[in-house]
Amino acid sequence: MTDFEKTRRFFNLPEGMIYLDGNSLGPLPRSVPARVEAMIRDEWGEMLITGWNKAGWMAMPRRVGDRIGRLIGAPAGSVVMGDTLSIKVYQALASALDLRPERRVILSDSGNFPSDLYMAEGLLKSLDRGHELKVVAPEDVADHIDESVACLMLTEVDYRTGRRHDMPALTRRAHDAGALAIWDLAHSAGAFPVDVRNGKADFAVGCTYKYLNSGPGGPAFIYVAPEITEDVRPALSGWLGHEAPFAFDLDYRAGQGIDRMRVGTPAMLQMAALDAALDVWDDVDMDQLRARSIELIDLFIAEVEARCSDVTLASPRDGTKRGSQVGFRHPEGYAVMQALISRGVIGDFRAPDIMRFGVTPLYIGEAEIIGAAKHLEDILNSNEWDTPAYRARAAVT
């Protein structure tokens, strides 16, 4: 049994704040400050350069990768940490196109996170070989999988609406057409049970600062299916992905297995924060987490719909078809969200009109859900959102 009171105590949650934005940046795990300080003072401070061996820094991207692997159904040795999610998307895409040289289409959808699409655009502009990035509506993806498609590139959970794709079904369809499947798990890893192995993903990538609570700018991960790893020729062929980085050869030779997806020197302070943050998962049953997430979101939808007449649900009503977030549309969603934030109810806004709430059972329960719905009701009834300050858009939303 997962003890959600215990997991809640794992986090530092500011007094009076209802934090429904763990799908954007997870809260601080209480174990993080000491772990990062230990790396800084005892490892960097005392071991200096020898920390790469003595403190095991060099091995951490693989060791921590295995910890992530257990959350996404990836076998040991098939996940490695590093860089940002955008870079990992690029690596996966470049590899997939290289593995399907005769095909010219990357198939994605308009619910994908824009950075994934941007990275694809940049890659295709560089390649300049007549590839096409085909972006269709999420519900039309299956119909566009054909033998022109080199790879499917999808984010499993829509960052705005929370709509969840059927990874195994779409991947099967891609494979039947001879295409590869790249899955962005940014809103999946740590949100619900993921099984890249049974889902047959060829590549899976994700960030760790959302449901995995690694802090701002925490390292990304990449999974490559073991069957194809040795065929991958890295486009971003950095020295730490070399077969023998410290031989300092002039020519690149890809490292063994997943190591070839490493690029440059990994950000070790962020890695320490992530490593400490992952401890909470030792006590979590993912199926229970999923059940609780659906229960809490169902409750939130019921409360909001009962209290607020002028918002509409932007997410699937069927919990199994959602990630661990819910969105509501309101024409003045941006200003309403600012009013909520002023009251300490932290969600976020995604253009054009979605108020987005992450529901993270590790530290969110019924009290917060009902409290948030009440605040939203108050704000809408009183038009509290209708001020110039709340309408003025900040750089980061």
Added chain:
Amino acid sequence: MTDFEKTRRFFNLPEGMIYLDGNSLGPLPRSVPARVEAMIRDEWGEMLITGWNKAGWMAMPRRVGDRIGRLIGAPAGSVVMGDTLSIKVYQALASALDLRPERRVILSDSGNFPSDLYMAEGLLKSLDRGHELKVVAPEDVADHIDESVACLMLTEVDYRTGRRHDMPALTRRAHDAGALAIWDLAHSAGAFPVDVRNGKADFAVGCTYKYLNSGPGGPAFIYVAPEITEDVRPALSGWLGHEAPFAFDLDYRAGQGIDRMRVGTPAMLQMAALDAALDVWDDVDMDQLRARSIELIDLFIAEVEARCSDVTLASPRDGTKRGSQVGFRHPEGYAVMQALISRGVIGDFRAPDIMRFGVTPLYIGEAEIIGAAKHLEDILNSNEWDTPAYRARAAVT
């Protein structure tokens, strides 16, 4: 006047250690632990997602970039932080090739850091348009600059020997031939005065964990000459380089100026460490630092040559032609270096036979230099290095 006793107190230096590896990983600045802890506890912990605006995280890659800019002669707004050096090399190279579409040669040298060459190899393999990565001896670079060259890609200071290229002269020659110049300043920034503006570099990149003391995996930087920035079409077109990242448009539009070289979500804990580490430079006169570095290395060479008959200098004898490091060759250099490290004299080894020592006047003085030379003399005279343990190579050297 730079007060080198004061700059020394800025750093935590373990008792009894002579640290001559600041060219690989700088020591811990005493200001770092508190600054990182403040970001973790007061910003991430209390502000959570709102830290991106409230704590100024989103602006830090540019703000810190300007601090680096002052050390390398770059105007405000022309440097941005993020990713790793290998990624920044890739961005610069892809941009340079795109700006010289009719040319097919990247010219580099065998003294370049291998990862720079590997990244070029990976890029050219992806492009598959008949480009050539031409790698010549460092002293032959000038002779190979001709109108086939799209860009020169050089590390100013040779990572093994410390040999320093003449940046302004080679860049002028490149420009005369219509080529662009990319300079890797990994062993330059913080090591001596750099002036990318007067040197006319088109792109400059570097890491911050060496002479800038940002800690393991600290963020890299990229400079683009303001004249060409608006012509750069980013190959790694991530969302934070978009003109309006939070509009979440489906199409990429490059951001204004240097912002377009941003890719994904930056590693903020590392950025905080770097920001704290940079404070020391407020009190440093770079010309004095350079003079002191040359003086200390000259002393080290004299001491080692007087004491040790079986090592040979691997670096230029003329201080103006070196970076801030010195190398000595010894056929058993690897084992000798392990013996030195066991005695607390920390340098490193670069294949095939170079013992490498970074000389960093911010925290190294005559006592350490003479001490290190004495230890080396002892080890060589006693054959203390000649044990199986010292000969056994570790993963990271």
